[in-house]
Amino acid sequence: MAAAIEIIEVVKRFGATTALESLTLSIADNEFFTLLGPSGCGKTTVLRMIAGFEPVSAGEIRLFGQNIAALPPDRRPVNTVFQHYALFPHMSVIDNVAFGLKMKGVDLAARRARAGKMLEMVHLSAFAERLPAQLSGGQQQRVALARALAPEPRVLLLDEPLSALDLKLRQAMRIELKQLQQDTGITFIFVTHDQEEALTMSDRIAVMSAGRLQQVGTARDIYETPLNRFVADFIGETNLLPVDVEAISQDASRVRLPGGGALTVPGTATPGRHTLSIRPERLVPDPAGPLKARLERVVYLGTDLHLMTRLQDGSGLVVRMQNSARSALPAAGEVLSIAIEEGAARLLAD
């Protein structure tokens, strides 16, 4: 079976600026796929090309195996949840939800029934006759979702749909969205610049930066085995340590750490200067550890503590510890020995 969406060497230029440089991606049917990246990296542009609002400058987009270049937006079985929802202000909530079905020629009774069911699904049945302006932001967001799902698209595009909501609502909607995707079996392509959102909902994540794809993988893949400095830094928190690769075996490298300790890490690289990424939670104070660092201060995070330390060569190192009464806290100024958990250090490609 063909992938839901195949993006093949797609380039997008706006005049002299290149928004996307040769993007290739394959998104499986029934997948919750997330495009993650900082502002301006081209996420919206990808969605707009899939929806049909922007032509590609080069390359090809296939929907279930079919090249859709020639299809206008209304002929693509793809619906969008817009960032600002774009609910029609002159139509009631139920008319908004039924709009796609009306345009598809579904008769009044059938489309009202289906729209009613969609509103039930997003818990807004009581608001059917209101105008969008009479709803809260969270309610508008759910109407936009119901409206986009009502015509049963094969692919749903969501452009930062949660960004206008407050934290509590955002967290609740993450779970609802994921549930909805599983219940409907529709392929979701979700755009966000919030890495936590991406990690909690997605089957797979594509990390983008400056119009380029950086890495594609499951949340675990990109968090635990980031390919490059950008991904390691953008997803979660990490320590980036300058190291020298000294010896290479079949699938591992021996690196010299700042301060002199040595460590064997998975992956190979050319000998010389490289960057090592280690997550703060995978470092532990341990008298036998290979890293020696002076504690500068302790940042209190509630369930966790951050130990802000500095290595002999001057680079900073953050160690995350569980906040438990059992372990005594080291004092600022103390020199700690720090161990790296087995397999926690990643050698980055750049």
Add this chain to the structure above:
Amino acid sequence: MRGVRHYPGFLALTLVCLTVLYAPLLVVTAYSFNGSTSITQWGGFSWRWYADVFTGPESARFGLAARNSLTIAVLAATAATLIATAASLAMVRGGRFRGRTASFALINLPLMVPEIVTAVASLIFFTMVGLRTGYGTILIAHITFCIPFAYLPISARLEGIEPFFEEAARDLYASRFRAFTQVLLPLMAPGVISGWLLAFIISLDDFIITNFVKGAGMETLPTAIFGSVKQGIKPNIMAISTLMLAASAAVVTLSWLINRRGQRSP
């Protein structure tokens, strides 16, 4: 910051302006209810000149002129609104096309050219192409100068509508045409209606151009009033003027209310 009303002489200047602007209107309105046949001597309150407008010796002439004025205003406002709507769509939604700036200037030209010049030019043009002056030439001239008045509120409204509404409609399987009729047009409606009303008033009120292109025997209300006043001002003219003033005020108020309602619910 000090408000404008704190400037010295503000009150006096305001009163002078208001007097110059509105005192004549007040005089005309008041004397339209004058019971005497003199236009300067007050003879007690009466409706007689209003009765005279509808039943007096000049009632047939004014009736015909009023009918011409109304039908021309409705037709001209409608045609101008259609053209102005299409022009707004091209100017606001058409992207950057060659001749965009020139088109903008062309649409608004009638606002810039002195009316008397347009009047003379129109008459010469109609004569040159061999059009007989009359109802038809008045209508053509009115459509032309009404376009910019209809264009202004319509394009202002359209500029305030985010393009994502049309995109959402297209995304939900609406053709270009249905995205326009189902989504964009209803959102534009307040601008279109106030554009129509403005054009209607402008047409109803026009004298100079109409007078040049109307031809013999053809009258609109303003030209009929002018013709009658040339033979001396009679009080019935004040009644007609007051009626026209009331009609204009009603239409302008309506236009304003519609625009305001539209702004509150974008």
